[in-house]
Amino acid sequence: MARKHIAGVAVVTVALALTGCSASNNSASGGEPSGDITVLTNRTDLVDTTFKDYKKAFEKKYPKVNVKFEAITDYEGEVTTRLSTGDYGDVLGIPASVTPSQLPQFFEPLGDTSDMKKKYRFLNDKSYDGKQYGLPTFGNANGILYNKRIWKEAGVTDLPKTPDEFIADLxxxxxxxxxxxxxxxxxxxxxxxxxxxxxxxxxxTGVVTDRDKSDAPWSKGSEQYITDALLFDVVKDKLSEDDPTTTAWEGSKALIGSGKAATAVLGSWAISQFQQAAKDAGADPADIGYMPFPYQKDGEFHSAIGGDFNNAININSKNKVAARAWVDWFTNDSGFAQSQGAIPAQVDAPNPSTLQDFTDAKVKLVELDKAANPSLDSDIYNKAQIDLFGNVYRQKLVDIARGAADGDMNSYFSQLNKEWADARTKVKS
Incomplete structure (x- = not known):
């Protein structure tokens, strides 16, 4: 299973803010690491291979600790449900369903964000009230994965600079x-x-704050409009698969790797996985390229970078010292980010070779500003029941575009704007 990078919070059907969990006396700092710890992971593809090597290396350094992995296929859904029970391992990747204000309920603070920023980047997502609750496994850039060979065979030699050029290329x-x-x-x-x-x-870099100040984010010219209008046009113009209800994630790697499909919007975490899929299909891994979103400002492409899953410590853990040792070791010593062709969390680490295409295109990597109220965005879209980082509202967008649901793009955007504005009023009040 691949990491599903979500730089925000999804709408969930279970109530996370039930009763706040209280921390035990076993602080995550001080003492010698010892005891058994369970690490939850979404990486079902690595748990029996790479992670076994990590376990061996970690236990060599900390011989009194025994690490057990629990790989979960429906990670987001299952772990979100388990949060309310207190039974969610000792170390885990923070589900996207957890809002910033809920972090203290479920996770042990790792330190002051201001201090940790001297060593690590991508911290804003899992920081609340000056405290840091997660350390990113690695960072991602954002853009579009594509098969260079197919694009070249189509006669496309330059990166698209506008959504219209992107559609023309497809x-x-x-x-x-x-x-x-x-x-x-x-x-x-x-x-x-x-x-x-x-x-x-x-x-x-203030795009999230801009959205939260607006009663109509889906207005022409806004980033939200441009993004969703492009997806709508791709499907409306029949440039995607014939029947989207039959797509398959694992199969998509081989399709794009072999050149049977050409393009997909994905985080940079996917590059190495699709390169491996190309190799497995007998194709050239170098066929897999990564382009920025087709939009330029002042003649430059931009890509927001942010953290992937953040490792955190269950506030109910009985072995917080051992759990903290794992979090620190995984971040600093495992080499996981490098193995995934991803951006390491350390501020002084170089960018991976997988982003050479971005380097060649002179893409400017930017980190989004931290909002003054870090929970406001998720509060609004949860209240509006618009899962910005999920799948429901964009699946409906695709259905409308392919004629499987009533309406058109403009009517749907008007509906989304109304739901957003109503939610803003309720959240503000």
Whole structure:
């Protein structure tokens, strides 16, 4: 299973803010690491291989600790449900469903964010009231994964600089190759959240605050409009798979790797996985490229970078010292970020070779500003029941575009604006 990078909070059906959990006396700092710890992970593809090597190396350094992994396929859904029970391992990746204000209920503070920023980046997502509750496993850039060979066969030699150019390029792929121009991964759903991950493509690092101040984020010219209108047009113009209800995430890797499909909006975490899929399919891993979102400001591309899953300590853990030792070791010593071709969390670490395409295109990497009220964005879209980083509202967008649901793009955007404005009023009051 791949990491589903979500730089925000999804709408969930279980109530997380039940009763706050109280911390035990076993602080995460001080003392010698010892005892058994359970580490929850979404990486079902690595738990029996790479993670076994990590266990061996960690236990060599801390011989009194025994690490057990629990790999979960439906990580987001299952772990979100387990949070209310207190039974969610000792170390885990923080589910996207947890809002910033809920972090102290479920996780042990790791230190002051201001101090930790001297050593680590990508901390804003899991910080609350000056305290840090998670350390990112690595960081991602955001953009579009594509098969260079197919794009070249279609006659496309320059990166698209506008949404219209992107659509035109996909049409050339449909006309001149046998590849599916764009693959939505509609059925699995979560990859559609990668479209929201593109926020910041205009270079506006305050895009989240801008959205939270607006009663109509889906207005022409806004990032939200540009992003969702592009997805709508891709599907409306029949540039995606014939039946999106039959897509398959694992299968999409082989499709794009082999050139049977050409393009997908995904975080940079996906590059190494698709390169491996190309190799497994007997194709050239170098065929897998990564382009920025088709939009320029002042002649420059931009890509927002942010943390992937953040490792955290269960506030109910009986072995917090050992759990903290694992979090620190995984972040600093495991080499996990490098193995995934991702951006390391350490501020002084170099960017990975997987982002060479971005380097060549002179893409400016930006970190989005931390909002004055870090919970406001999620409070609004949860109240509006618009899962910006999930799949439901974009699946409906795709359904409308392909004629499987009533309405059109403008009517749907008007509906979303109304729901957003109503939610803003309720949240503010």
């Amino acid at each position: 049409k050339l792929i449909k006309e001149k190759t046998d590849a599916i121009p764009y693959y939505t991964n509609y059925k699995d759903g979560w990859p559609l959240g990668s479209w929201q991950g593109q926020q910041g493509f205009s270079g506006d």
